[in-house]
Amino acid sequence: MLVYPSGIDLSSSTLRHLSRLLSARRRERGTRWRRLSADRQALLVLAHLRCGHTYAQLAAGFGVGIATVYRYVAEAVQVLAAVAPNLAAAARTAAQGVRNPGRHPAAHRLGAPPGRRLGEIAADRPYYSGKHKRHGMNVQVIADPFGRLLWASPALPGAVHGIKAARTHGVIEALAEAGARCWADKGYQGADGTVRVPYRGRWDKLSAGQKAVNVSHARIRAVGEQAMTTLKSWRLLRKLRCSTTRITDLVKAVLALHLATSS
DSSP states (O other), X not given: OOOOOOOOSSOHHHHHHHHHHHHHHHHHHTOOOOSSOHHHHHHHHHHHHXXXXXXXXXXXXXXXXXXXXXXXXXXXXXXXXXXXOOHHHHHHHHHGGGGSTTOOOEEEEEEEOOOOOSOOOGGGGGGEETTTTEEOEEEEEEEOTTSOEEEEOOOEETTSOHHXXXXXXXXXXXXXXXXXXXXXXXXXXXXXXXXXXXXXXXGGGSOHHHXXXXXXXXHHHHHHHHHHHHHHTSGGGGSOOSOHHHHHHHHHHHHHHHHHHOO
């Protein structure tokens, strides 16, 4: 196998942050020696998460076995997922935006397709999103007024509707309790609480006032779309084909890295 140097479009602060967490884990466990240093392990993990490099590719590039790569990645994901914020904390942070006129938090749905399909089987049907016409996962996110990702939910099959997912995770109740106003798309009709959705109906059937509200609503939500881009920029999340439990941990790991290095 040929090996060549490559780049990762992340800052050095991201590498340092993950390296510090891994070093702390090694001290906690009393680890005396490993094949790779904490810095190199962090680099390996970032290459996997950001670029989607496979275990085999990483094993060849870092000169370790595939099993070692698996353990290194699993350990780092566990460490990062453990420090990701919970929903209550994210809702409180989102509520701070209410004090800033014109800057409001927004909640959206992200469907992350796991890759191409070669045919449908019964076990895959729950993962097919009728809205997006493809297989994927449903991950609810909360973004702050600047489009910064604050929280990501556990993953559910792509066939789960957005509002059902939000209710399953308790997002609507958490935002209402924190007093955080939330702007969401039409898929969240009936959410109530502090969730705001646009008027439904054909554009030519809406009144001038309703059109103005929808335009304003869309502008606010557009900022929140940056949170979607944040998750999708981690290429591994675009092509996952694994359990919702593993995807949940991976999304939490990405969230923890994003929050630690974007403030």
